[in-house]
């Protein structure tokens with residue numbers, strides 16, 4: 405490891421609880437030493453009690469043994485509690501950060517939406533009190549046991565070293581042969597789970613069009629790939645585990661035999677007693693290594709989880725503390741913006757430049773895939789620009805602290821997203837519910853009467869993803885949420901795609917009312933109802949700005965261009981029927 409390299413964020417967080425690990429380590433070492441208590445008891449009973457025929461000695465020794473057992477259990481418990489506490493502290497320190505990174509990676513569309521980072525973090529945290537780590541903490545005691553064997557007889561010592569080397573070799577081979585399939589199995593398991601999650605989200609479509617069979621087949625393919633790799637890893641790991649246990653049990657007996665042979669040669673100072681001690685120590689010495697080999701899967705899991713987490717936390721650094729900015733008034737300027745999806749080099753929008761005064765309404769039109777939604781995401785600071793800036797009152801929207809900017813901003817995404825909770829909570833953005841403001845927002849979008857007609861009124865639950873509402877109602881609730889507390893800048897992406905005529909009219913009225921109070925609006929739309937209340941118009945085509953200016957001027961230019969195109973088409977094909985009059989739809 406490069407000594408100049410700064411430890412990663414996760415590394416630093418783990419190391420922050422060193423005192424806990426030292427405490428747990430001491431508990432583990434003393435506990436491991438006490439494992440010899442039953443052997444010592446056996447010797448004492450054999451030597452003292454049988455020779456002295458003393459009941460008192462027997463009772464005293466038994467009491468000491470029981471106390472040793474109790475201390476051993478208490479130490480084991482204390483070690484696991486200490487590590488559990490370290491896990492809890494790690495959770496307090498890192499869980500919010502992992503959540504933030506997971507949330508942002510989802511925002512930046514880095515792979516399918518997934519809670520895998522939280523699962524990975526749980527794997528890392530729980531490993532702190534996993535038996536494998538306990539075995540690792542106990543492993544230095546093996547050196548002490550080995551030293552005792554060397555002191556008894558170098559032959560016993562070297563035999564123990566040979567046994568330990570065989571164990572280490574087995575552990576290494578185990579790692580080499582099971583790591584690739586286990587890592588691949590983990591990857592396949594995640595892919596299968598993400599596929600199942602996606603299928604559940606689209607359950608209605610799958611069921612209605614009888615797609616379940618195909619979806620199930622695809623999921624089974626992924627699941628089989630995972631199970632196959634896991635079985636492959638298990639087969640190999642099983643063989644190594646058996647080998648490892650064989651070496652451990654054989655080692656105890658071999659050391660006993662070797663001790664016997666040394667006695668026959670008069671080369672074992674401790675005599676038969678030492679012969680038995682060697683046998684016990686030999687078995688005990690290898691126990692931590694055997695434990696590690698048998699639970700190697702947990703090590704691979706935690707290592708994979710650790711790598712994924714490190715990668716995520718590096719890709720998504722902690723948000724720097726943004727400078728506090730004065731409240732915006734709603735003056736928007738988009739300065740020669742080039743932008744694409746985060747993580748992609750291909751630009752979606754090129755050379756977008758326009759400005760709006762506070763209280764102006766801009767309608768953005770353009771054909772499908774011309775970049776309207778991309779522009780909406782840039783305007784509210786969800787996606788960064790490649791070059792150029794989007795500024796609200798002169799400040800870069802992307803780097804503005806969203807906690808601070810959020811209350812001044814309203815956003816209605818194309819895919820309406822409501823959260824589980826009541827109507828009032830959703831409209832009030834899950835902050836403190838101010839009923840006057842909630843009702844004002846609901847009235848503005850013509851939702852108040854409908855809500856009052858519900859048995860629980862504003863306290864009615866909307867269900868998961870707003871499932872208890874119709875598509876139009878969901879869109880109106882999301883609109884009310886965007887307009888809650890009269891933000892100064894509102895971006896609406898296709899706000900009337902699910903609205904009926906009444907909803908459309910309510911939306912136009914809400915825009916007019918808020919505009920009069922100084923709210924700036926940018927509305928991506930396919931409908932003419934919004935155009936009626938727009939001051940300015942922006943036309944996008946294939947990611948470029950085709951026109952921007954006062955609404956009537958842009959409309960006139962569009963209609964003129966469409967008329968010319970029509971004339972040219974008629975000139976080219978004299979027998980063709982006259983085409984429809986140029987409309988806004990023609991510009992899209």
Ligand SMILES: Nc1ncnc2c1ncn2[C@@H]1O[C@H](COP(=O)(O)OP(=O)(O)OP(=O)(O)O)[C@@H](O)[C@H]1O
Pocket residue numbers: 513745748752770771772773774775776777778779818
């Ligand atoms: N997350 C993404 N990653 C890569 N490309 C994307 C992403 N989102 C959109 N695009 C691409 O950007 C282009 C513009 O998409 P966008 O959603 O902005 O268009 P739009 O004008 O809103 O379309 P529509 O009217 O159909 O909603 C499309 O070609 C689309 O494939």
